Amino acid sequence: MSLSTSLANALSGLTAVSRRAEVVSSNVSNALTEGYARRELLLSAQSLGGNGAGVRIDGVTRVVDRVLLADRRLADADAVNAALRTDFLSRIEGLIGAPGDAGSLADRIASLEATLIQAASRPDSQARLQEVVDAARGLAGHLNTLTDAVQQARMDADDSIANQVETLNLTLEQIDRLNTEILAQRSSGRDATALMDERQRLIDRVAGIVPVREVARDHDQIALFTTGGAILLEGNPAKIGFSPVGVVTADMTLASGALSGLTINGMPVPSTDGGVLGGGTLGAALAVRDELAPSVQSQLDALTRDLIERFESPSVDASLAPGQPGLFTDAGAALDPTLEVGLAGRMRLNALTDPAQGGALWRLRAGLGAAGPGDVGDAALLTALSHALSASRVPSSGAFIGAGRSASGLAADVLSGVASARQQAESRQSFSVARQGALTELHLGDGVDTDAEMQALLLVEQAYSANARVIQAIDDLIQQLIGL
Known part of the structure; x- marks a missing residue:
């Protein structure tokens, strides 16, 4: 040499x-x-x-271990999806309140029943009649508050969907530009690994919103597909479409067209958590808006309908005229079973019994349709109202088993349903977080x-x-x- x-x-x-x-x-x-x-x-x-x-x-x-990276991204998406579901259900469960907690739904029903019993023992007492009015108003107000919270959660979810779609579109465009820049760098013989790192960070961001699979292409290019089969990036980035609404009410649904679904390049796609764009934070927001919150609202409406029906029967208050509402009303009117959606938000105390609304307390004793105060010692109606609240009856609607129950029992069923859903969500979240942690640790081991x-x-x-x-x-x- x-x-x-x-x-x-x-x-x-x-x-x-x-x-x-x-x-x-x-x-x-x-x-x-x-x-x-x-x-x-x-x-x-x-x-x-x-x-x-x-x-x-x-x-x-x-x-980079691409298989491990892909699994970790899927675990990340599943963990945040489960966390958002759990947060919503936990919040609603807390607002309903546990039996025995002051101000809970069960406590307010029990309070109304107790004040009716006390008023029946002294039907001539204006103070005790006023306590009945206050308890009834508090119960109606609590159901109104729960409805407001449920619909606010739907509005927040709708806003979140819009923000996530905007972020998704922007990030896909950035990944597409990085693909082009990486190709240019490679073609000129320069190091493009820093650009690949940035692309990986952007893909991780997309994977939190929508679970994706990264597929390698020639010349260090990549394509992105959702686990549901949608193409997000293959040559050109997909354009996700969504139109948010300003206000969400209980009667607004995706099926009715009042709420927007998702589109990909102008084509409508299934807009559910199990759809082609489900599984991440976007799917969780869709689930809250279109599945979880409406389900809770349906149970609250069924409970409210049951409460209204208990007091508007002529067998309870013989003074009621046909079509006249009882102690509770649908925004001042009698119950219309065809307009049950959102009923919990419209439930009101009958103004005839409320002095603050121009009513009179004696109507709780004499009857809502009575012409005069009647006998101040007559406790029959107050006793009947108390019995109506505690009587066992089969609910007219709602996802309850077909068995009779008292108003308190029905409220317990509503809470039980939400708590059960929350426990299932927490169980899924625990598994997802554990899987995410294990995969993250393995991924970091390759660092x-x-x-x-x-x-x-x-x-x-x-x-x-x-x-x-x-x-x-x-x-x-x-x-x-x-x-x-």
């Missing part, structure tokens, strides 16, 4: 170890950078005329190990020193030849 060949070999070695030192330095400095993938320098033997001609730098590659990088740096130093000594030896030989 000639001196010039040896010198060229040593110089190529110095270049390679210098580049490797840069790679190691980048790994160590970005050990805690989110989305950063460990780099490795690719080297191969270089030959010239069948003889060794040093080392060639083939490029820098990112070390930068600073101890290993320091060891690699020692090898780089030794290789550099060896190549430098070869160059020094060649220089000494040349100097000796020149001096001959």
Whole structure:
């Protein structure tokens, strides 16, 4: 081997170890950078005329376990989906309140029953009649508040869907631009790994909104597909469409067209958590708006209908005229079974019994349709109202088993249904979070190990020193030849 060949070999070695030192330095400095993938320098033997001609730098590659990364992204999406479902159900459960808690739904029904019993023992007492009115107004107000909370959750979900769709479209466009830039960098022979890191971070953002699968294409390009089968990026990014509404009321549904669904490139797609764009935060928002909240509202409406029906029967208050509402009304009117949706938000205390609305307390004793106060010692109606509240009857609507129950029992069933759904959501969330944690730990295990990088740096130093000594030896030989 000639001196010039040896010198060229040593110089190529110095270049390679210098580049490797840069790679190691980048790994160590970005050990805690989110989305950063460990780099490795690719080297191969270089030959010239069948003889060794040093080392060639083939490029820098990112070390990524794509299968593990894909599984971790799916786990992330499932975890945030379950968390949003649990948060909604926990919030509603807290607003309904547990039996025995002051101000809970069960407590307000029990309070109304207790005040009716107390008033029946002293029907002439204005104070006790006023307590009945206050308890009834409090019960109606609590159901109104629950409805407001449920519909506010739907409005928040609708706004969230709009924001997530906007973020999704913007992020897909950014990923598409990075694809183009990475291709340009590769074509010109430059390092594009930093752009790939940024693309990975953006894909992680998309994966939280909609679970996706990343598919590698030629020349370091990628395509994105949802787990439901929708194409988000294949050459060009998809355009997700959604039209938010300003106000959501109980009667507004996706099926009626009052609420917007999702579209992909102008084509409608199933807009449910189990649809092509479901599974992440977007699917959870759709579930809250169109499934979970309407289900809770339906149960509240069924309970409200049962309460209204208990008091508007002529067998309870014989003074009621046909079509006249009882103690509770639908926004002042009698119950219309065909207009049950949102009834819990419209439930009102009959103004005839409320002095604050121009009514009279004596109507609780004499009857809502009575012409005068009657006998101040007559407790028959108050007793009948109390019995109506505690009587066992089969609900006219709602997803309840067909068995008779008191008003308190029906309220307990509503709470039980929400609590059961919340427990199921929590169970799913616990599993999802545990799976997410395990996959995240495995994914991080493929990241930068600073101890290993320091060891690699020692090898780089030794290789550099060896190549430098070869160059020094060649220089000494040349100097000796020149001096001959």
